[in-house]
Amino acid sequence: MTRTNYIAIADLNMPEQKLINLSWDKEDGGTPARNETRINACIEDACNEIDRHVGQKYKVPLDPFPDSMKPIACHIAIYMLYSRRQPMPADSTQFINYKDAVGDLEKIEMGTSTVPNGVSLHSALEGIASSGSVNQEEPTFGRENLKDF
Numbered sequence: 448m449t450r451t452n453y454i455a456i457a458d459l460n461m462p463e464q465k466l467i468n469l470s471w472d473k474e475d476g477g478t479p480a481r482n483e484t485r486i487n488a489c490i491e492d493a494c495n496e497i498d499r500h501v502g503q504k505y506k507v508p509l510d511p512f513p514d515s516m517k518p519i520a521c522h523i524a525i526y527m528l529y530s531r532r533q534p535m536p537a538d539s540t541q542f543i544n545y546k547d548a549v550g551d552l553e554k555i556e557m558g559t560s561t562v563p564n565g566v567s568l569h570s571a572l573e574g575i576a577s578s579g580s581v582n583q584e585e586p587t588f589g590r591e592n593l594k595d596f
Contacts, residue, residue, distance in 0.1 A: 450508035453494045454520045456486050461525070469528040486528065493523035500552035505562055513563045522548040 456466070463481065470482040497520060498507040509516075526545035529535060535542040554560035 452490050453512040489527035490524045492527050493520050500556040503556045515563050519548040
């Protein structure tokens with residue numbers, strides 16, 4: 448399923464010159480300009496990371512995408528833009544924001560936090576309930592089966 452990115456370049460709220468510095472490469476030639484393809488690739492990677500974590504508990508893509516989660520997507524995308532240039536020092540704002548965002552996603556993945564705005568929960572039992580097939584065979588292992596083992 449194709450997903451629309453959860454955020455746009457404007458949501459990053461970064462000065463134009465910073466976007467140019469982080470996305471334009473010398474190999475691009477010409478006058479430095481922001482490379483929207485590279486920026487959107489970082490945004491898409493951030494959205495995929497969100498889906499990877501959140502998809503353990505929720506149906507993805509998230510629809511609607513909660514506004515309260517946009518900062519998470521932005522922090523991850525910004526980190527990915529910066530990391531194109533150099534490894535991030537552990538005390539950099541971008542790295543700290545990224546780690547916090549991933550931490551929030553891990554809490555959602557583990558079930559200790561939830562996605563706001565009533566996004567549908569993913570249920571492993573949905574497929575069983577809709578297909579009507581449940582395995583009713585006798586268990587292979589049990590107290591009686593392993594008695595003389």
